[in-house]
Amino acid sequence: MSNPDEEMEQYLKEFKPRAIRPLEAEAPSHRFRLRPLAIAAAIGLTAGLSVWVSRREVAVVPQLPREHQAQASAPFTERRMNSFLLTKLALEDNQTFDAVLTEESRKVLPNLQGQGSMLRVLAAE
């Protein structure tokens, strides 16, 4: 290399790039390795919880006391009714099933008995 080039190189060597902050290697690779494990754990926990809840609801149904059908149906109907539970109840315990339907119908259908019944109101009119 020619002399002027060497001179220029020597001049450039006097300049150093400004220092930069250290590499922030706060183990991102470690964090990325843990992420799939955390996702798998969350999925497992959700699946386990849902299985446990559904089994718990099914297990409660046959334990309804037959002699207090009307009273016993109240806590049952407080839970969210679903077709699976109703079908199971209809197959296993007809009397309780009838009581549950009666209880539910009172909430939905117009009241035809008692002081404020619809019939009395119509008759008064």
Added chain:
Amino acid sequence: MQDEKLTAAHVKELYEKHGAALAAYACCCGLDFAAAEDAVQQIFLRLLRGDTSTPQVPAAYLYRAVRNASLNLRRDRSRETAPVEEETWFVRERGAPEEVLALQAALSELPEEQREVVFLRMWSGLTLKEIADATKMPINTTASRYRYALEKLRERLKPRVAKEPYVES
């Protein structure tokens, strides 16, 4: 040339060796120093995570990555803030600060391929043969680019170079 995944120790070693020069290079591509640091950090963190593989001579890859990142960042930020005019990304033990600014301006004006060769040679310590291999260019082309770059720098900085001849310490 076969690509390879780098070990964490190797990545850190590369950062120690080339990080500062890469940040200066990013500044020459139009970034302010803070953004240049961020860009260099991101590239090395990607290497640490093993997201990318690099050639056996990774310096040229790093310069290309920094250049691309700088161009993208500059495009994204062009509407936000103007670059800091008087910011320095080189230091010099002696001499006036204006000389640093003059060198930075001269480097920024070089054509991209010449600037890359100068940085690889001067501040990353590669030989012209290594640069040629890493950039997949013929050695003659690499040497020409380097010589043209020095010529342009000398033109721009001539009065300063002549005024202060370098004395080996």
